[in-house]
Amino acid sequence: MKFFLDTADLNEIEEAASWGAIAGVTTNPTLYSRIGGKLSDFHNHIKRICDIVDGPVSAESVAMTRDEIVRDGLQLAEIADNVVVKVPTMVEGLAATKELAKHGVPVNMTLCFSVPQAVLAARAGARYISPFIGRFDDISEDGLEQVANIVTAINNYDFTSSTVNGEQVEIIAASVRSANHVTQCALMGADIATVPFGVLKKMVQHPLTDRGLDSFMKDWEKVQNA
Numbered sequence: 001m002k003f004f005l006d007t008a009d010l011n012e013i014e015e016a017a018s019w020g021a022i023a024g025v026t027t028n029p030t031l032y033s034r035i036g037g038k039l040s041d042f043h044n045h046i047k048r049i050c051d052i053v054d055g056p057v058s059a060e061s062v063a064m065t066r067d068e069i070v071r072d073g074l075q076l077a078e079i080a081d082n083v084v085v086k087v088p089t090m091v092e093g094l095a096a097t098k099e100l101a102k103h104g105v106p107v108n109m110t111l112c113f114s115v116p117q118a119v120l121a122a123r124a125g126a127r128y129i130s131p132f133i134g135r136f137d138d139i140s141e142d143g144l145e146q147v148a149n150i151v152t153a154i155n156n157y158d159f160t161s162s163t164v165n166g167e168q169v170e171i172i173a174a175s176v177r178s179a180n181h182v183t184q185c186a187l188m189g190a191d192i193a194t195v196p197f198g199v200l201k202k203m204v205q206h207p208l209t210d211r212g213l214d215s216f217m218k219d220w221e222k223v224q225n226a
């Protein structure tokens with residue numbers, strides 16, 4: 001399983017990259033607005049992220065029609081070799097994904113909430129598919145179960161004939177809110193979990209690690225004073 005960082009914050013990306021923990025970054029319009037991002041600086045900002053991270057960096061198109069998404073996507077793909085264009089799972093998005101894949105541009109189909117949406121995304125040539133966990137939990141449904149169904153359905157088939165360079169489509173579990181979400185995603189075989197920095201920090205922690213470390217340090221002090 002790989003981890004992407006779900007943020008547009010350069011400090012968080014630099015810190016997490018220094019831990020050797022992340023294989024990529026995902027951003028979205030909300031995350032960019034959260035850091036006070038400006039439209040005029042968007043492409044430069046994505047470039048800065050691409051310079052820090054040695055792996056795919058998802059940048060979202062906010063266009064709504066096929067042609068606009070394709071135009072937007074081709075421009076985003078020009079920013080750096082590791083840009084992945086994020087496209088919403090909708091009819092225009094599927095058509096744009098097919099077109100972008102033909103141009104050799106990898107697409108991450110986002111806002112995916114069902115097995116049929118995921119299979120359609122894979123057929124259209126998406127390189128990544130992002131089902132959301134937390135948003136289901138927000139409406140009192142089981143987000144983990146939905147993502148597990150999508151992982152199973154996608155793994156039932158070979159979609160390599162549709163993707164750029166015949167690469168295998170990968171599932172990015174998104175809207176991850178807790179370390180337990182990560183545990184369950186790993187057990188169900190999700191390829192990637194994209195996690196906010198706060199969740200990444202919690203993933204490192206365990207109270208028994210802290211307790212064990214504390215007792216080792218105390219015993220080592222005894223050794224020094226013996």
Ligand SMILES: O=C(CO)[C@@H](O)[C@H](O)[C@H](O)[C@H](O)COP(=O)(O)O
Nearest residue numbers: 006026027028110130134135174175
């Ligand atoms: O779609 C992807 C990754 O491909 C993510 O960036 C996705 O937009 C985010 O995980 C979600 O928007 C965050 O969701 P939430 O925790 O705010 O509900």
